[in-house]
Amino acid sequence: MNISNYNPPVNTHNLSEHRHDQSSMQNTQHSRDIQRPGDGSIFINKQRVELTAMNTSGFVSSFRTSVERRMMHRNKLVIPVRYAERLLKGEIKDIAKSASQDMYEIATKQLNRTSEKYQQIQQKALDHLAGFSEDDITNIYNALLTYQDVYGDNFLMNVASMGYKKLESYLCAQDEKYNDPKEIEDFLHEFNEHYEDNIIMDNLGLQYSRGRLENEISDKAKILDHFLHTAPRLNDIPLLKGAAGLNNSLSTQVDGKLMVNSLLQGKGLHFNGFLSTTSSYEIARRFCSSELGRPIYSIDLMDTSDESEVLRRDILHALESPDGKIENILYSFKATNVAGISMRALKNVIRSEGINKSLDAEDEILLAPGHYLIPEKIVRLQYGVAITGSLAYGRE
Structure with missing residues (x-):
């Protein structure tokens, strides 16, 4: 761990702003009027926000939140170097153990198929599908x-x-x-x-x-979007999603380095496309590009203590290095008022209609485009991060 430079200058480097500035300069130089996918202005719950793409595809964007102002203030705070050194060495507390506990909580929050909450999700899906004709369901x-x-x-x-x-x-x-x-x-x-x-x-x-x-x-995207948008809202459920952070432009991968930097600066995430989630920790992990590795420490973005600030600055410095990268991202969503449906419930209805059985293996909760994440904690892992936060639907 790097234990130096814990008191950065006031104009702390911000990768996301730097990337956006570069893009703006390029657009000016080429007289472009077209915005990049994922950039632009939208409304989230009737509030206008500016988006900055977090990957080449534009499927995920960041936006400013009320937390950002607090982070900008904390960037200016002086942290005792000796305190930072002792914390990162584990002399003050076992930060790796705390991170391991956070990962355990993420892994054990998955919905059990026998739970009342899981059954409610299934029933809401069935109730929604009951309003459609056979042709619509097809x-x-x-x-x-x-x-x-x-x-x-x-x-x-x-x-x-x-x-x-x-x-x-x-x-x-x-x-x-x-x-x-x-x-x-x-x-x-x-x-x-x-x-x-x-x-x-x-x-x-x-x-x-x-x-x-x-x-x-x-046309099929419109059908699916409308179907999910009109679905009964799901509340107080834990959802998980695994992703790679290598920004393959031919995929839904994000730029992990850019995205985590933005979250550490107090920004939120907006999912511009369909959002595939699962209630299973193991299934979510399969969508990462590799093993997550051992937990290192957790940064509580809601906490204003010196401890959280030291850890936040430590990972920011790591991201600025030439070797700094985020290979894997594991999202742990606390979902409130989300618009989506259980794939398993849909499968059961389709099976009863005798159409097809090819969705048998699916245990997915698919959400409509337009959900947003307000991050609360980032667990730094050996080969990536786990992000916990509140997920809600912004297209009401």
């Missing part, structure tokens, strides 16, 4: 299958949920280079290879791949 089911398909349809469904109707519009918003049709062709080749789609990329194959978002995906 369309919803087909939209879900598309969302879960293995050929990148999940990625395209999230693109569509952000309002993009054509792939070219989305890519050009990412980077001006996609004004060149050859760059779009190169993207499609890489995209299909990444998702192991063996379509023959001749002129017909390119035309089909280029038009998938517009011709096959957009």
